[in-house]
Amino acid sequence: MIANLQSAEVASSMADNCSKDSNQNDNTSRSSSNNNNKSFITHIAHDHLISILLLLPIxxxxxxxxxxxxFKSLASSDTLWESICRRDWGNSHVDAFLASAEIKQFPWRKIYQQVSQSSSISCRRLSGSDDGMFPSPRASHSLNFVSDCLVLFGGGCEGGRHLDDTWVAYIGSDFRRIPRWxxxxxxxxxxxFGQTCSVVGDYLVLFGGINDHGIRQNDTWVGQIMCNEIDGIKLSWRLLDIGPLAPPPRGAHAECCIDDKKMVIHGGIGLDGLRLSDMWLLDISDGARSATWHEIIAHMSPPARSGHTLTCVGGTRMVLFGGRGTGYEVLNDIWLLDIAEEHPRWVQLIYESFNIPQGVPLPRVGHSATLILGGKVLIFGGEDSYRHRKDDFWVLDICAIPSIEMCSFTLNSKISSRKMWKRLKAEGHQLNCRSFHRACADRSGRYVFMFGGMVDGLLQPAExxxxxxxxxxxxxxxxxxx
Structure with a gap:
């Protein structure tokens, strides 16, 4: 990544030099070095220039x-802007978006502009089915989109009881249809309840959680969906062979999938109610037949917490947000980590909130944070330290966050980015304020499914x-x- 940063600095310098040359009067004599710079950049091959431009910010x-x-023609070309979309959003999101949306007639630059400037979401209720089969109300469960299906497992329900049921609903490409569970x-x-479940390749990987006796778990399970016309949908769970080493038991921790073959967990509530700050990586590159856990020791780790989120934002980079700390305080701090570094280090993103026009999200725990199309993290709901639940939608724009190398130079200063946070306008069905719900996105990142959670209800005499x-x-x- 350091090499990429240095290349980007060189490319940016070249662009600046070229821009300065173009603004000078043609009759003004230029220095020999400026002439050499201009001659050099104007003779670079078309494909090499595109490679250089892809190292630059927008x-x-x-x-x-x-x-x-x-250069205007080059910088407006479909070839360049398709590459920019894939760079900033990821190939899988772009390919799935193209397959699900009628946008192929539009130039890639317009597609990038519209996705980047999106400022609203539309909510639709998908509950109810002809056969009456539907998962019961719950919170702190798991919800995943895998193999074109929604998979829901476990959670907590009325009376503090846990659930052990698994539900599957085929979605396919008809996202707005009420699914049949x-x-x-x-x-x-x-x-x-309070377990994590991540999609790693074509598998579901579940870890930890708490049962209704308060016992913390540290077992690792793998689930796989099989769909065919004769047998319909089948899902099988099996205990994963992980060898002698495993993370300490916990619940209410955070997780994300890295590189489509690894899962990372962080923090949570351990034994005796102690909040944790450790981080572990599960490598399941062996076709999910076996796996190994190992602890990641990162420099300057975030404080211990639970009920937070950990979101992979492309490649080996992840973002940690919010949660409840050791003193039961509720947080809204942001931490960045690139796990591919030889010596991984967390970097806290500190920013001047008054420079951000729409403000920043208030501290929260039990929210959801989902990577969506455009390289953004969609944050919804959660509750504050007074257990006041929220119904607000925010996006954290990853493209507006400096690279980890750049952040490390400004660790003790505040980063000013007007585009970092944006509050979205919600249209359609109004979602109730809620916390400890679950959310997951389809392969394109345009559609996000949300289920369950704890909500504010009507007071009953006995409650x-x-x-x-x-x-x-x-x-x-x-x-x-x-």
Whole structure:
């Protein structure tokens, strides 16, 4: 990554030099070095220039386009902007988006512009089915999108009881249709809530959780979906062989998938209610037949916490947000990590909130954070230290965050980025304030499914509070105006 940063600095310098040359009067004599710079960059091959431009941020590319007609044409080409979309959003998101949306007639630059400037979402309720089969209300469960299906497992329900059921609903490409849920099995894995479940390749990998006796778990399970016309949908769980080493038991931790073959977990509530700050990596590159855990020791780790989120934002980079700390304080700090570095180090992103027009999200725990199309993290709901639940949607724009190398130089200073946070306008069905719900996105990142959580209900005479568990499924669609 350091090499990429140095290359980007060279490319940016070249673009700046070219821009300065173009703004000078043609009759003004130029120094020999400026002439050499101009001659050098104008003789670079087309494909090499595109490779250089792909090392630059968008603002620098747009500045480069203003230097001359040739560079304007190059910087507006479909070839370049498709590569930029794939660079910033990831190949899998772009390919799935192209397959699910009628956008192929639009130039790639317009597609990038519309996705980057999206400022609203549309909510739709997808609950109810003809056969009446539907998962019961719950919170702190797991919800994943894998093999074109939604998979829901476990969670907690009324009375503090855990659930051990697994439900599957085929979605396919008809995201707005009310899905038909199918109950697969119960008892395997054992009942729990506060577990994590990640999609790693074509597998589901489940770790930890807490049962209704308060016992923390540290077992690792693998689930695989099989779909065919004769047998329909089948899902099988099996205990994964991980060898002698495993993370300490915990629940309410955070996880994400890295490189499509590794899972990372962080923090959570361990034995005796102690909040944790450790980080572990599970390598399941052996076709999910076996796997190995090992602890990652990173410099300057975030404080211990639970109920936070850990989101992979491309490659080996991840973002940690929010949660509840050791003093039961609720947090809204942001930490960045690139796990591919030889000596991984967390970098806290500190910013001037008054420089961000729409403000920043208030501290929260039990929220959801989902990577969506455009290289952004969609954050919804959660609760504050007074257990006031929220119904606000925010996006954290990863493209507006400096690289980890750049952040490390500003560790003790505040980063000013007006584009980092944006609060989205919600259209359609109004979601109730909720916390400890679960969310997952389809392969394109345009459609996000949300299920369950704890919501504010109507007070009943025998109840001390209006808390209730929700059992509704919602579709949240990112709105674009093509």
């Amino acid at each position: 603002d620098s590319i747009l500045s480069f386009a203003m230097t001359c007609k040739r 199918q109950k697969i099995n119960s008892g395997t894995p054992s009942g729990r 001390a509070s209006g808390l209730r568990f929700d059992g509704e499924l919602y579709l949240v669609e990112i709105v674009f105006h093509f």
